Amino acid sequence: MRLNASLPALGAALAASLVSLTSHAAVSEADEALIQKGEYLARAADCSACHRPPEETDKPFAGGYVIASPMGDIVASNITPSHEYGIGDYSEAQFKRALTEGIRADGAHLYPAMPYTAYSGLTDDDIHALYVYFMHGVEPVDEPTPETSLPFPFNLRFSMAAWNFLFLDDAYTYDPEQSEALNYGRYLVDTLGHCGSCHTPRNALMGESSDRYLSGANVGGWYAPNITSDASGIGSWSEDELVQYLRTGHVENRAQAGGGMAEAIEHSLRHLSDDDLHSMAAYLKQVPPTATGPAIDVSQAPHEVEPVSLATLEPLRSDDTQAMVDADSIDGQTLYNAACASCHQVDGQGTEDQFYPSLIHNTATQGVNADNLIMSVLQGVHRETNDYTVAMPAFGEQLSDEQIAAVSNYVLSQYGNPELEVDAARVTELRQGGPTPLLVKAMPWLIAAGVIFVLFVLGMITFLIRGKKR
Incomplete structure (x- = not known):
């Protein structure tokens, strides 16, 4: 009797277990879909380009990568779900605040090397998907990263509250008069892709100049070009050419990506769908034009390139292994043939398949x-693209600034814009990270003025107190 009495209870328990398992399977499938969505969004947001280890490892988002900024080196943090060293203890609200307001769980302000001014436009659904991905789709890395240590006064993180008051706002709003594709293209460009972080010039306080949106800026020595619809930008590019460039960083007889743009393609853009890339290209094509110089047309050579005869070339060949490190060797043609001609060819035309690109039909040599x-x-x-790897060697340690100026001037005079001229001082400046922003230049004077003001106020207070006593 006792066994028979327990059968209904056992059946009920089994049924409950089956319901629980079915429910758990449904939740897991939903979580898996969210994780996949979050992973895609993290790709679109280019999170791994910065929050990576300083060397190639299999520890994505472990941090430690050093970002050179005009204020000093900023170390990317560990954003794996490590409870000790990462964001494993973040609630979703804290995660959202860090993404959209630049404030960590401990209340400390982030520096805008983290593009939270762009991420402020993220939708709640996308933030939720990103949170699920980072908490459940990323392996925790229980390793610390060095703390960012900027010089005074940039090390005062609380000062970012005033900067945020001036420059932090919602970077994206839906425009009902535009198509879904254009709206999402803008969301990808302005918010997830934060293209303005590089392509929009900065004002005196290092905020983005909204009146010169996407019109080009210098970033760490590289020039992020004008990508508005003006003829000095991408006005002559087709949508398909833009998509190809976003996916591969190369469009024959147009341009090749280097520096930060190459990193964005490697870590982010090449992983996006064709629909999303076309949405981005369509949006960029209708961005209001901002003129930054004459129209750039690289379809035609700036001047006729004279063929180099063997009789002229042969004396320039050298078996001296010190030819490129000799500081006295500043003949541009000699340096070009020693360092560049094996890939870009003696006549600058590149290889037939343009894997090694032409230096003639090229925005790097014909730009502003x-x-x-x-x-x-x-x-x-x-x-790194989906199909091949581009690896042009760096000559910064082999060539002096004078030599780099010489070979650059040779390339410009022979294959590019002969009106441009490079001097060693410009090479030195770019080697050091590019022009110093006005804010950084003025900071010693501002600090001195602040000290004088404080001393003046203290002196006035002392004078008034003594006067009152008298």
Whole structure:
């Protein structure tokens, strides 16, 4: 009797277990879908480009990568779900606040090297998907990263509250008069992709100048070009060419990506869907034009390139292994043939398949400045695509600033814009990270003025107290 009495209870328990298992399976499937969505969004937001270890490892988002900023080196933090060293203890509300307001769980302010001014436009659904992904789809890495240590007064993180008051706002609002594709293209460009972080110039306080939106800026020595619809930007590009560039960083007889753009393609853009890339390109094509110089048309050579005869070339060949490190060797043609001609060819035309691109039909040599040409020689170009790897060697340690200026001027005079001229001082400046912002230049004077003001106030208070006593 006792066994028979227990059968209904056993059946009920089994049924409950089956319901629980079915429910758990449904939740797991939902979580898996959210994790996949969050992973895609993290790719679109280019999180891994900064929050990576300083060397190639299998520990994504472990942090430690050093970001060179005008204020000093900023170390990317560990954003794995490590409870001790990462964001494992973050609630979703704290995660959202860090993403959209630049404030960590402990209340400390982040520096805007973290593009929270762009992420402020993230939707709640996307933030939730990102949170689920980072908490459940990323392996925790229980390793510390060095703390960022900027010089005074930039080390005063609380001062970012005033900066946020001036420059932090919602970067994205839905426009009902535009198509879904254009709206999402803007969301990808402005919010997830934070393209303005590089392509929009900065004002005196290092905030983005909204009146010059996407019109080009210098970032760490590289020039992020004008990507508005003006002829000096991408006005002559087709949507398909833009999509190809976003996916591979290369469009024949147009341009090749280096520096930060190459990193964005490697870590982010090449992983996006065709629909999303087309949405981005369509949006960029209708961004209001901002003129930054003459129209850039690289379809035609700036002047006829004279073929180099063997009789002219042969004396320039050298078996001296010190030819490129000899500080006295500043003949541009000699340096070009020693360092560049094996890939870009003696006549600058590149290889037939354009894997090694032409230097003639090239925005780096025909653009508004020669910074990207100089930086390509200094730092080389590394770009991983879905189909191949680009690896132009860096010559910054082999060539002096005078030599880099000489070879750059040779390339410009022979294959590019002969009106541009590079001097060693510009190479030195770019080697050190580019022009120093006005805020950084003025900071010693501002500190001195602040000290004088404080001393003046203290003196006035002392004078008034003594006067009252008398």
